[in-house]
Amino acid sequence: MKARSSGNLLALASCLNGRPPTGVDWEQVIALANESLTVASLAVAARKYADDIPEDVRQYLSLIYDRNAQRNRRLLAQLTEAASCLNRIGVEPVLMKGAAILISQKMDEIGARMLTDLDILVRPADMVSSIGALKDIGYEVRLAGGNGSWPGNRKFHLPAVLERPTDAGSIDLQCRPKGPASFSDMEWLDGHSRKVDLDGGKFHIPSAFAQIVFLILHDQFQDGDYWRGLIDLRHLLDLSKLAASEDVDWKQLMSLFARGYERNAVETQILTADKLFGINGAPDLSAGKLPRFQLQRRWVQLGRDYLFVPSTVFTLLSELSHYRSWDRYGGEPYPSRRQEAGRKIRELRRVFRPRASGKI
Numbered sequence: 001m002k003a004r005s006s007g008n009l010l011a012l013a014s015c016l017n018g019r020p021p022t023g024v025d026w027e028q029v030i031a032l033a034n035e036s037l038t039v040a041s042l043a044v045a046a047r048k049y050a051d052d053i054p055e056d057v058r059q060y061l062s063l064i065y066d067r068n069a070q071r072n073r074r075l076l077a078q079l080t081e082a083a084s085c086l087n088r089i090g091v092e093p094v095l096m097k098g099a100a101i102l103i104s105q106k107m108d109e110i111g112a113r114m115l116t117d118l119d120i121l122v123r124p125a126d127m128v129s130s131i132g133a134l135k136d137i138g139y140e141v142r143l144a145g146g147n148g149s150w151p152g153n154r155k156f157h158l159p160a161v162l163e164r165p166t167d168a169g170s171i172d173l174q175c176r177p178k179g180p181a182s183f184s185d186m187e188w189l190d191g192h193s194r195k196v197d198l199d200g201g202k203f204h205i206p207s208a209f210a211q212i213v214f215l216i217l218h219d220q221f222q223d224g225d226y227w228r229g230l231i232d233l234r235h236l237l238d239l240s241k242l243a244a245s246e247d248v249d250w251k252q253l254m255s256l257f258a259r260g261y262e263r264n265a266v267e268t269q270i271l272t273a274d275k276l277f278g279i280n281g282a283p284d285l286s287a288g289k290l291p292r293f294q295l296q297r298r299w300v301q302l303g304r305d306y307l308f309v310p311s312t313v314f315t316l317l318s319e320l321s322h323y324r325s326w327d328r329y330g331g332e333p334y335p336s337r338r339q340e341a342g343r344k345i346r347e348l349r350r351v352f353r354p355r356a357s358g359k360i
Contacts, residue, residue: 003031004303004360009233013276016041016237018048026057036233037114037358040068044112069111074168076102076110079118082134082171083201086122089133094121094189094204096174096214101238103196103205114234116357117161117170121186124175127157131173138164139171150176151343152332156184177214179221180262181330208242213253215239216269221328223359226265226294227315227351229301229308230359231272239269240277250281261322267291272298290318302360312351 002008008028014021015029016038033039043065046053053061079099086093095103096119105112122130128147135141145158156176163170176184192210196203206214215235220226242248250270257263267287272295274282294315301307325331328347334340 002303003028003035006299006302008032009231009276009302009360012036012038012042012233016045017277018045020049020052026054030057030060032360035358036231036360037116038234038237039064040114041112041234041237044109065111067111068114071168072102072105072110072113072115075115075118078167078169078171079103080199080201081137082118082120083198083203085133085137086120086130087200087202089126089129091122091126091130091133092195092202092204093130094186094193094206095119096121096177096206097211097218097235097238100205100211103198103203113238115169117172119172119174121174121177121189123186124156127160127173127175131160131162134162134171134173140164142170150332151329152334152340153184153330177217177222178328179217179330180257180325181332182256182258183213183217184330208246209248209253211242212239212248213256215242216266220265220269223356224328224351225359226268227312228355229294229297229311229315230355231298231302232359233276234358236269236273236276239273240279243273243279243282248281250285254285258325261319261325264288264290264294264319268294268298271295309352316351 008025009032011021011024012029012032015024030039030042033042039061043061046058046061050058079095079102083093098113098115099118099120101113102110102115131141131144139162142161142163144160147157148154149158150156159172159174161170161172176186189204189206189210192207193204194207196205215238219232219235223230223232225232254263254266257266267285268291270279270282270285271287271291273279275295297311297315301311319326327333334343
């Protein structure tokens with residue numbers, strides 16, 4: 001039996017929820033947890049039912065947790081240093097995704113979340129100076145598009161990836177999330193974040209509402225999981241925990257996205273999280289036929305890679321009337337038709353790329 005199956009996914013979700021199903025196949029569950037980068041979260045959840053776990057499974061999960069806790073402590077120190085560095089040039093960054101969760105984590109659960117990098121958001125005008133400041137403390141630019149590199153909008157700088165050989169992870173520095181153009185102005189975060197001071201480093205942590213928005217933007221629009229029928233279980237677990245931490249107005253969240261493709265993508269993600277973990281208020285959403293179809297498509301496609309191309313083509317055709325809003329850069333075209341045509345072709349090819357680490 002393949003680890004990537006609907007049965008194993010539901011079993012893993014139950015284990016992550018603290019309710020392991022009767023007769024759980026731990027070999028399959030751990031294989032899927034490793035593939036989905038949720039094994040450290042599983043280690044913490046398993047504390048609730050440790051007496052019911054085989055000894056070898058318990059030892060393995062304990063080892064994974066301890067090693068990830070060590071890495072996360074290093075990432076936390078790295079994050080504080082980076083924030084202090086940016087503070088010295090008058091920049092107070094916003095933490096996104098795993099970085100925001102890490103900073104809010106209880107110390108006895110510091111190893112509960114696996115991070116691939118540290119996502120930091122700064123204002124567009126601060127992007128170049130922020131890169132310079134981080135280079136001054138030893139970071140090297142591994143990937144950067146340069147000032148004014150955002151397709152069709154010279155105000156924005158494409159994300160820059162900075163790293164140092166001795167660090168536990170890289171920094172992904174951004175000035176706006178990829179996705180609909182309505183999210184190009186980060187000032188909306190002023191009312192949806194709080195300032196935090198940790199060991200002298202000052203930064204902003206988005207509210208649970210804003211973090212959920214960022215997670216959806218990243219998976220459904222930047223990574224194209226809506227088109228591809230993929231599931232990022234680690235982020236869906238984050239989403240469910242954030243939703244449980246405060247009352248989320250799902251209707252208000254939906255109102256941030258345009259009708260059609262945008263809302264279909266968002267509803268698909270919320271429905272998936274609700275099916276796996278249960279989300280307060282989510283069942284009240286009047287999801288349309290396409291999101292419900294896409295939820296079933298995700299389930300059927302699990303472990304059946306031969307369905308990926310035809311179901312992705314079908315999804316693209318089903319949203320053809322919203323073609324102008326497909327663009328993960330916010331529908332902002334290049335002034336040159338040749339440049340724009342080349343980018344469209346590259347983006348279409350990207351939809352059919354192999355699965356990235358953590359996606360199932």
